[in-house]
Amino acid sequence: MELLIQRFLTALGIFVCLQFIVKCVGFSKYLFPSLWGVMPPSFFRTMGEWAVVTGAGDGIGKAYSIELANRGMNIVMISRTFAKMKKIAVEIEQTTGRKVIIIEADFTKTEIYKHIEENLKGLEIGILVNNVGMLPSPEPSRFLASPAIDENLIHCNVVSAVKMTRLVLTQMEQRRKGLILNISSACGTFPCPLYTIYSASKAFVSTFSKALQAEYKIKGIIIQAVTPYGVSTPMTKNQKTNIITKSSRDFVQESLNHVTHGNETFGCLAHAVLGSIMKQIPLSVIHSDRVQERFLKIIEKAMKKT
Template sequence: MSSFSSDKFVQISQAGVFLLAVVGALTITVKTLSFWKLLFDLYIRPGKSLKKFGAGTGAWAVITGASDGIGKEFAYQLAAAKFNILLISRTASKLQDISNDIESKYQVESKIYAMDFTNGDKKDYENLKEIIERLDVGVLINNVATNHEIPTPFILESDEIIHNIVEVNISGLLRITKIILPRMLSSNRGLIINVGSFSGMIPTPYLSVYSASKAFMSTWSAALGAELKSKGIVVENVNTYFVVSAMSKIRRSSWLIPYPNPYVRSVLSKIGVPGGASYIPYSSNVYPSHAFINWIITNTFSWSFWVKKGLAQQENIRKRALKKREREAAAAKAQ
């Protein structure tokens, strides 16, 4: 009887080892196929042509946060693709300079509208609606956003900054899109690019409100994209890592952190291609270094690991930022 039980135990153990081996082999196979798909997306698979959305036919591209960084670069590259351009941002003088330069370089029309999205001014949105109702809008770039000044625990963050993030990153996003959608629906075509963030994918401590606003953008983009797909309108949440810009406070580029020009070029050349964000509906991540990091995050350690890593990173950034403020305050006092 004892021998029988021992043999049975060995058989069960062997079956368990076999099952684990099968699961392990399947996991490795799935990960390998996922990585090969990523390479196919990044280097072979073509994106949708901008002509599908009205390039060269007199259609307009509307860009928010258009005076600097990624938004400004979208304006130039879409103008080069022969879209007319409506620039929306806070500083009228910057917008006018960009408008004049775009018209001179690319022989397209351009308009500007200066507004501060933090105000949530009803009159601004009414004025924009009047302007947009007269345009054939083919592309909307929802780029405008604001962030915490430095990494800050939620309980210590000012009510003003919390309000501004919600007003700009969520309310402004919804209101602008609601104004423009009727123009796209009337022509049965359109492209909506929402400039998202890795912090919307991984909850980021000390940037909790900004992180949540970008998570909102990701979820909303997926829901809206499903609603509009049959209408000929493409919605993409672009899952962006760091790019050299005033908002990121990064001035030097690297393999992982590009200038806006190559980043935007990659986005516009791969419309409809998920890249590193293939597991999130209606999201994309096609700048190669960002896509590889995105793939590593989603295919290696647990979400808890990445949240803890983000916590340590933001705590370190906060300490350095506070020390910098102290030095600046001491220098100002010495003067």
């Protein structure tokens, strides 16, 4: 009996050590990206001439547009905020010399994709960033207490990723190269109460991305889900940046170093560490009424101070 227990504990110890080693290897992608092969700026241009970015008028989409232009790409910006995109386009053209095309489209609508397709004809699209997204409410809330904009949110967060991918994937498959970045959220990596429909929509984006990568990696196409925690954007009320909450620019610059490091990435070291910690917390704790009520009170208190 003692020998059996000893063997069990030895096996358990080996298993824990192996898990620790796997975690260390995972973190090394963020700590020492050069060891994993950081992509030079020229890598992105080898995918094709143009990068298409949805939700490009603000936040993460704006940052991807600027950073990909800095790395040699011509940019197609798509959003409903024409004036904002025009300002960003002028900045990109003046500072990088790259070309910019603006397409005005509201991703809560379903009739926009024919218009987008017509404007993309003839372009060699090497990169697609499915970034556009929305929250039902800036503050966390229970499902019935949040605005009833379910259909708009599903069109914006879910349908847009599917439709835009279908528009560009055919030519990527024909050229046997391309990069698709689907901006999900850490809220989609587990069932996140108080952000129920947003969490579910981002879980779809992550699953969609990983399944597509399994189908098309043999064709030379990279498809990756990007699942950040806190990024300061207008959607998150431009929160103050700190060790966890990154500026859009800093997050995008770091996340582009990891486009070949798997079918899903947190995008930066701080978010990878936080994600690892969150995985150790049982869902029963996160889903408990006490934790939810406490979280709502903290948010309510913070809102009163602002």
